[in-house]
Amino acid sequence: MQIAHKPGDFNGAEPSIRDRNFAIIIAAATSEFAGHGLKGARMQAIADRAGLPKGNVHYYFKTKESLYLSVLDNIVDRWNDQFDDINEDDDPAEALDRFIRNKVRFSFEEPVASRLFASEIIQGAPHLSRYLHSQMRPWLKDRATVVQSWITQGKMQSVDPNYLIFLIWSSTQHYADFEAQVSLLLSKPKFDEAMMQSVSDFLSRMILAGCGLTPPQLANN
Amino acid sequence: MQIAHKPGDFNGAEPSIRDRNFAIIIAAATSEFAGHGLKGARMQAIADRAGLPKGNVHYYFKTKESLYLSVLDNIVDRWNDQFDDINEDDDPAEALDRFIRNKVRFSFEEPVASRLFASEIIQGAPHLSRYLHSQMRPWLKDRATVVQSWITQGKMQSVDPNYLIFLIWSSTQHYADFEAQVSLLLSKPKFDEAMMQSVSDFLSRMILAGCGLTPPQLANN
DNA sequence: GTCTATAAGCTGATAGAC
DNA sequence: GTCTATCAGCTTATAGAC
Numbered sequence: 001m002q003i004a005h006k007p008g009d010f011n012g013a014e015p016s017i018r019d020r021n022f023a024i025i026i027a028a029a030t031s032e033f034a035g036h037g038l039k040g041a042r043m044q045a046i047a048d049r050a051g052l053p054k055g056n057v058h059y060y061f062k063t064k065e066s067l068y069l070s071v072l073d074n075i076v077d078r079w080n081d082q083f084d085d086i087n088e089d090d091d092p093a094e095a096l097d098r099f100i101r102n103k104v105r106f107s108f109e110e111p112v113a114s115r116l117f118a119s120e121i122i123q124g125a126p127h128l129s130r131y132l133h134s135q136m137r138p139w140l141k142d143r144a145t146v147v148q149s150w151i152t153q154g155k156m157q158s159v160d161p162n163y164l165i166f167l168i169w170s171s172t173q174h175y176a177d178f179e180a181q182v183s184l185l186l187s188k189p190k191f192d193e194a195m196m197q198s199v200s201d202f203l204s205r206m207i208l209a210g211c212g213l214t215p216p217q218l219a220n221n
Numbered sequence: 222m223q224i225a226h227k228p229g230d231f232n233g234a235e236p237s238i239r240d241r242n243f244a245i246i247i248a249a250a251t252s253e254f255a256g257h258g259l260k261g262a263r264m265q266a267i268a269d270r271a272g273l274p275k276g277n278v279h280y281y282f283k284t285k286e287s288l289y290l291s292v293l294d295n296i297v298d299r300w301n302d303q304f305d306d307i308n309e310d311d312d313p314a315e316a317l318d319r320f321i322r323n324k325v326r327f328s329f330e331e332p333v334a335s336r337l338f339a340s341e342i343i344q345g346a347p348h349l350s351r352y353l354h355s356q357m358r359p360w361l362k363d364r365a366t367v368v369q370s371w372i373t374q375g376k377m378q379s380v381d382p383n384y385l386i387f388l389i390w391s392s393t394q395h396y397a398d399f400e401a402q403v404s405l406l407l408s409k410p411k412f413d414e415a416m417m418q419s420v421s422d423f424l425s426r427m428i429l430a431g432c433g434l435t436p437p438q439l440a441n442n
Numbered sequence: 443g444t445c446t447a448t449a450a451g452c453t454g455a456t457a458g459a460c
Numbered sequence: 461g462t463c464t465a466t467c468a469g470c471t472t473a474t475a476g477a478c
Binding site: 034123129159205 | 255256257258259260261262263336339340342343344345346350353354357358361380381383384385387388390391392394395396398399401402403405406407419420423424426427428430431432433
């Protein structure tokens with residue numbers, strides 16, 4: 001029996017066929033699940049996207065649900081990676097600006113992952129409640145405490161820290177989750193680096209202004 | 222052959238059985254589609270939610286897709302109803318404040334409709350592209366022109382009007398679309414009137430500040 | 443480890459009694 | 461207009477040859 005491991009867990013060795021196919025299937029499944037949800041996704045469609053016969057997909061992932069869980073797990077990992085560190089002694093303008101820009105970058109670079117996450121939460125987060133409880137809630141509480149300490153220190157205006165973080169999440173994720181709408185309304189079939197810049201600048205300026213702050217780039221003018 | 226009409230089109234007469242069942246099925250289907258998307262939704266589940274046998278649902282809506290389209294149509298109608306009028310000679314602070322509060326109210330009062338709309342767009346808006354083109358795009362263009370005229374008149378700071386409207390949409394819809402996440406993170410199983418107030422106040426204050434404006438309620442302090 | 447064929451069960455849609 | 465029974469096709473998952 002093979003020891004269970006995630007792809008990428010190998011230590012410096014070349015990626016095995018197993019790891020490679022694992023990754024290919026996860027990527028294919030992410031798109032399919034993002035586009036149709038757990039129940040609406042078709043194993044055949046995932047196999048087609050992966051360029052593999054359906055039986056092969058079942059060889060790596062016994063059931064559709066176990067594949068879905070692996071995909072969510074993979075996304076949560078990447079999500080956590082970009083969870084920026086924010087500390088009490090940071091400058092709020094710099095820290096928030098950095099946080100906003102990281103989130104926008106994630107939306108522009110990983111829109112499919114963002115959409116799958118959104119899809120799962122829209123459907124009531126039945127497979128993510130453990131993660132939300134055990135990881136995201138402590139994370140939010142920590143960051144809210146930091147924001148509150150900035151307020152107490154007089155470094156920024158008094159705003160509800162939770163609502164502030166929800167505002168940053170929602171406004172940045174919008175460009176991934178509602179890409180179809182934004183792209184159609186702006187007649188921009190593809191988002192480019194320039195748009196990512198202008199969105200980042202806009203959101204950073206708007207949100208920081210709401211906190212009585214000025215974005216770091218503009219601070220020296 | 223019965224003349225086709227939507228439920229509610231009757232003029233003062235009592236609602237027929239047909240109208241009543243139409244409405245019941247639409248409501249049941251809205252929840253089911255919001256939770257699972259077009260492909261993932263089950264006609265049996267819709268019938269169960271409606272408290273009707275499956276055959277009856279097919280009597281009113283020949284196919285699953287036609288039911289889905291009716292549901293979307295119904296939502297678009299309600300969406301358009303709350304599309305606030307914003308005019309060049311309005312006071313921007315008042316108009317934006319009103320717009321934001323209306324959007325928050327819609328999110329809190331019709332979260333399921335908001336989620337179905339979001340779900341459709343996340344999946345690429347395949348059934349909404351006509352609506353986005355023919356109705357939403359002209360609407361956005363109009364409002365953007367109004368915002369631009371406010372800027373030209375010196376009534377508010379210069380910001381990108383499209384991004385401003387996207388910010389209002391995303392930040393307000395978040396409380397409907399991501400209700401499961403917000404509710405879990407805040408340990409609030411149910412959103413109440415007080416929360417709707419505080420969210421409205423927060424978002425109005427933040428977004429208006431970004432435009433160099435003060436919410437009307439605070440203007441007299 | 444790969445791939446095809448097939449089993450077992452589910453789902454949309456319809457037919458037809460009431 | 462209502463509801464049950466049922467069909468045809470699709471979908472997940474497995475068995476088994478290679």
